[in-house]
Amino acid sequence: MATYGYARVSTTDQDLTTQVEKLTQAGCTIVREEKMSGTTREGRKELDTLLAFLHPGDVLMVTKIDRLARSVGDLQDIVKAIRAKGAALKATDQSVDTSTAAGKAFLDMLGVFAEFETNLRKERQMDGIAKAKKAGVYKGGKTRIDRETVIQMKVEGHGPSAIAKALGVSRMQIHRILTQA
Template sequence: MPTYGYARVSTTEQDLTIQREALRNAGCEIIREEKRSGTTREGRQELDTLLAFLRPGDTLIVTRVDRLARSIGDLQDIVRALKAKGVAVKATEQPIDTSTAAGKAFLDMLGVFAEFETNLRKERQMEGIAKAKEAGVYKGRKPSIDPMTVKALLGEGLGATDIAKRLGIGRASVYRVIGSEGIE
């Protein structure tokens, strides 16, 4: 029965080394890894590849349940799909083994806490942004499109589609600049 590992961090600045070593030490023959947010399954090609590849009798190992998913809904969907395939899920740092009733219950509890932690982090972030805006410190992201460039290209007789192509942006962005700047 082959053992596969899945490692994930949220940002490109984070390192996968500790997870990779823990999974190797747990006996994983193949380890798939990626640097993507765990709040959604969208865009997680390595996880999708692994889920499609696993066969009955295989075991998927993660270091912690929040590496697999930070949403209880996504976690339950993943575990249900794996169970239907006859694949067990285990974690190296948590007593999770979906082949047992206690392990499945503990997995669900940890999933709830992972989602709760994500929601708390979002709330704190929004509070911080609100305070920074009040203090005049936070102004949001700097504009990536120079309105004067758009105006100059309009002056050359280019339409929104051609301006968008030239600047490598969407047409809607060109229209947004034209509308917000009162450019005609």
Template structure:
């Protein structure tokens, strides 16, 4: 019956201190933390480690449910996996405790709202990009490959693999630059 804490922020410049302090206050014996997007479970090694380590009777503690998952699908998968293994889930800042009926219901509602918020953010971002493109302000990121240099090396008789090796880029990038 051990409590394990999980803290997550989306970017490397964000700070985990507040979450870690809250998890310590919740008496978590072990706290895993990572700085990675919560949009999916891909690349979330610390979460995977915790999920592999949790045993029946243990409790996974997060500060807020959006620290665990940003999509209802991922949240449901995580909760289902925890439930099948007899592991509880609690949140320090929200009335979530999967060992109670009210806690389960609240968890489901929060998961829906977390996904809704993510979708709204994506829509706003796409709208902003479309407006910027219409004004001619947004042109995407600047090319990272010097197409003229690629063409010059090709003119010297070098093949795609050698050009890629010299410039430290992929062969596909060489051929894309040559097609332009």
């Protein structure tokens, strides 16, 4: 039986030190760190590694449930994966015990609030952008690709992959421009 810690922040300029210290003090023998958004499981390699490594009787520990997931669906999927391994989930700053009905309900409520907080933040961001556009302060992002160059390269017989490589952008961006043209 081992206790593994998972520390996560959303952006590279945020610090993981406090989470790592709490997890270490709580008895985690290994702490995996990740600087990725919690709104999706996609690309979270450290979490995937921990989930794959869990054995019966092990514990996956986080400081708060929102470090694990920001949506109820993802949280439930993660908890299901932990249970399937015969392991448990604990949080240092919240009394989470997934072995009881009350603990499961509390965990789900924490997931709902984490998702709610994310949705509120997105709404505030969109409101701010709308106000900035109305005030003439925000006009959208800078154009990074010269549309005429893309169209000209296509006329010259270059495929989307070659155009993307030549311009240092993704094929998806090239496909969007060509579809709109």
